[in-house]
Amino acid sequence: MNSISSAATDAACFAQDIYITSVDEGNGKTLVMxxxxxMLSGLADNIGFFRPIIHSKPEQDDLIQFISHRYPVAVPQAAMYGCTSAEARELLAAEQYDELVKTILSKFRALKRQCLHVLCVGSDYSHGNAVFEFDFNADVANNLGCLIMPVIQGENRSNEQLLSSIASLKHSLxxxxxxxxxxxxxxVAGNQLAGLRHDLNHAKDFPIYLVPAEASLEKPSVGNIAKALGAKVLCGEAVTMSREVYHYKVAAMxxxxxxDYVETGDLIITPGDRSDILLASIMAYSSASYPQIAGxxxxxxQQPPPQVQKLIEGLGGTPFAVLAVDSDTFTTAMQVSQVPASLHSQDERKIAAALGLIESNINMVELRLRLCSKVGHKTTPLMFEYDMLQRAKAKKQHIVLPEGNEERILLAAEILLLRDVVKITLLGNEAEIRxxxxxxxxxxxxxxIVDPAHSELRPLFAETYYQARKHKCIVYDTAYDLMADPSYFGTLMIHLGYADGMVSGAVHSTxxxxxxxxxxxKTKPGASIVSSVFFMCLEDRVLVYGDCAVIPNPNAAQLADIAINAAETARMFNIxxxxxxxxxxTGESGxxxxxxxxxxxxxxxxAxxxxxxxxxxxxxDAAVDASVAKTKLPDSEVAGRATIFIFPDLxxxxxxxxxxxxxxxxxAVGPILQGLNKPVNDLSRGCTVTDIVNTVVITAIQAQEGGKPCP
Structure with missing residues (x-):
């Protein structure tokens, strides 16, 4: 397969692209993808995605759809693939292999002209010839000028079998x-990891990473099954559709x-007229005496009769997803048994778990060093978010979230913990939160989880607050009462070193x-006031706005303080x-x-x-638009290129x-408070889960920096 070898030389300048391919059958390459x-989204804003061969149309390719929905890839889906499997078979049948690779290369080059990095994911193993499939993908990777990233399936294979596969891979490469x-x-099974790592040599010229098996990622979600069966969703929020199905059970008894039969993670399959099974499932789910089913x-x-539906509505709905299908029970059970686990762009829980697993076992810093000789200097939203996440993970901080009973806070906490970004303390009634x-x-x-009202730290915190505020006529009893308030309790946790930062405001006012x-x-040395900034993540850059949340009408000295602190904040976040x-x-005109x-x-x-x-x-307009700046301030180093915008008043x-x-x-990420000795940040009461995650990550980095600017 020494096809069009000259094209590989021609494409050598494109070695910053990655080509992921499986060595054998399995879907592990999706997690690596x-x-x-x-990682690539953190390196540049113009990232492309490419598949050499897809089965039919891009609208029916799961990976193209996943990437298109999750990432702002600024190219049409028609540009994300080389050819269809039918076109490939026709060319191969006519013994036109070189023409096939040229077709793929032509489409790739057109995409590459628009993108700094391209991630390629190889063709699927659809014809049962694993050797041919890998050799084909390796040849395509060479002709596209990509660094290849082979993925070997470790499931149900002994160390000896895996070592043999790795040796064969080295030979093929x-x-x-x-x-x-x-x-x-x-x-890889957990009990095999140590032995396999001992036998392998993670050499500079052949780095190899081992990723352990994770049961939750190997099981389909309720949403996977609903999509595969074309089921109608009678009840179910997004979070219930993302639950993993560990078993399926036919309930006909x-x-x-x-x-006695039900287990945790069961998907119960039952005829639509069995309202008793439906109601029993709801009651069992809400009881601590029985396992919780997946759906x-x-x-x-058939659907529940109106009377039963009315009863369920009176109970507040179902705590799990309820699906309906036209097929009979036996056929449905057979179909469910064939549904594989897969990732969907809206399944943030499984995505967070997958990223946490991969990033914990693959040295991403090492990969970036191997991949990149040059990195663009423009800070885009994806680059900003990626870099912030990696920095937060590098030195984990302890963040306290006072609104521990709020659903958005809990969803954000799950994502942060699954990705191993920070340590978290939730404040509130422990039984209610759990x-x-x-x-x-x-x-x-x-x-x-800490309940401020019953914490053993409450007297210490009360005494500390009393000593700090007694000059304001605060008595100890008042201080003790205040420590039942999660905002005060969380602040004292930071003040006394029990946590590194605090994020609140999803429920409470600023x-x-x-x-x-x-x-x-209080304020850090050199800061006369506490002010705020927002990170404004536009399509192609990140700007800093201040102050938009704290000081209503700053005087000249306060405006100067806001600007200086905003510069420190921007530098802290690589802006x-x-x-x-x-x-x-503008200028002297007004x-x-x-x-x-x-x-x-x-x-x-x-000064x-x-x-x-x-x-x-x-x-x-003069600050943000280069053409306006040329007219109004032609010699300015800031006009038309400003990254920080300081407004005259709130x-x-x-x-x-x-x-x-x-x-x-x-x-808009913020407001991010600046000028405090230790980081406390406020959320909007309309904030999303993503807003909370971003604010916690930023708070963690502020805690890492100790409130000081980066050198």
């Missing part, structure tokens, strides 16, 4: 003259026998969240600070008290920090960030 796409990124053995399928094109975790079927292993921090933690001090006029305040703030800030690129007063800042967020679709 996910982790590599996350040598025969095909492939340039290797790394090899991955996925799904009486209730007492059924209750229920009603067969035979019941909610159970009802939501969340995996929060390792989470710490004032409720940050007042204890103002009273106890080069170029500061525009905003007003309604007059009035408001614009004079900004001019004075610029003088103060430059304090002459090293900063800071200019003003400046209108927003009214302007708050309205502007919301206008940009809503009109452009930008993601």
């Amino acid at each position: 996910l982790a590599m796409m996350e 040598h025969e095909n003259d492939c340039e290797l990124l790394a090899s991955v053995v996925i799904g 009486l209730i007492p026998d059924f209750l 229920l399928i009603l067969t035979g094109h 019941q909610k975790i159970q009802n939501m079927a969340l995996k929060l292993d390792g989470v710490n 004032q409720h969240t940050i007042r204890p921090a103002f009273e106890i933690i 080069e600070p170029r500061i525009a001090m905003l007003s309604y006029s 007059k009035g008290e408001a614009v004079d305040k900004v001019r004075e703030a610029v003088k103060i800030a430059k 304090l920090r002459p090293d900063l690129l800071l200019e003003g007063p400046m209108q927003y 009214n302007t800042g708050n309205n502007t960030y919301k206008a940009v967020q809503r009109s452009s679709g930008a993601i």
